[in-house]
Amino acid sequence: MVRLRLQRHGRKKLPYYHIVAADVRTKRDGRIIEDLGRFNPTQEPSLLRLETDRVVYWLKNGAQPTDTVRSILKKEGIFYRLHLERWGKSEDEIDATISTWKEERSKQKKTPATKAEKMKAQLKAEEEQFKKDQEAKAKAAAEKALVEADEAKEAKEAKAAEAKQEQEKAAEEKAAPEAEGKKSDAEEKAPEEKKADAKEEVKEEAKEAAEEKAAPEAEEKKADAEEKAEEEPKKEAKADKEVKEEAKAAKKEEKEEPADDSPESKKDKK
Secondary structure, eight states, X not given: OEEEEEEEEEETTEXXXXXXXXXXXXXXXXXXXXXXXXXXXXXXXXXXXXXXXXXHHHHHTTOEEOHHHHHHHHHTTHHHHHHHHHTTOOHHHHHHHHHHHHHHHHHHOOOOOOHHHHHHHHHHHHHHHHHHHHHHHHHHHHHHHHHHHHHHHHHHHHHHHHHHHHHHHHHHHHHXXXXXXXXXXXXXXXXXXXXXXXXXXXXXXXXXXXXXHHHHHHHHHHHHHHHHHHHHHHHHHHHHHHHHHHHHHHHHHHHHSOOOOSHHHHHHHO
């Protein structure tokens, strides 16, 4: 029976492999029937080269691949090709379908990261996680402080309200005896106040009567005063006129007296 398997070549820790068709009874490095391709997993990315037509030929003729070779052939779409051929697809359709399948597979496939890249990604993830933890702690602390502040404010307001109520209660208790005393005093003074109010009313009535009685007399006095005020200017004008007439008469008399130029008169004058 023919088996499709890997034949090891290369040196220590740097192997590469030939994909061969060989008899199942031969040794690993023994005589082969046909060389079908190359496979080098140590390269980055790994190298794979296959003689697709000859591989399909041997599979159709009953050759059995090993597990490793089966995995390689499956990734390269060899078994998918056989399936399409069984469905009666043409060669062009098969090639187009396989190329589309490989493109989609390559998009989905993720390239393996190196050790340095893995370490870098791990450090980045740890740093982001640390930042998230710090932000969460800060947020929790802020919320806690806010809650404590609200509680303190509520406690302060409640304390202030209690103090205010106590003050109001004490003021009411203190004011109650005073109010009762004032009430009793007011009740005692009520008759006296009524009497005083009656006296004041009598006084006001008497005052109004006296004012009504004195009103005509005041009007008469006012009229007399106005008449006197009107007569006084006339009297003053008359007196001024009399004084002027007397002065005029005196001047007239002085002019009418004869001049006395005798020595005796002069002696008398001296």
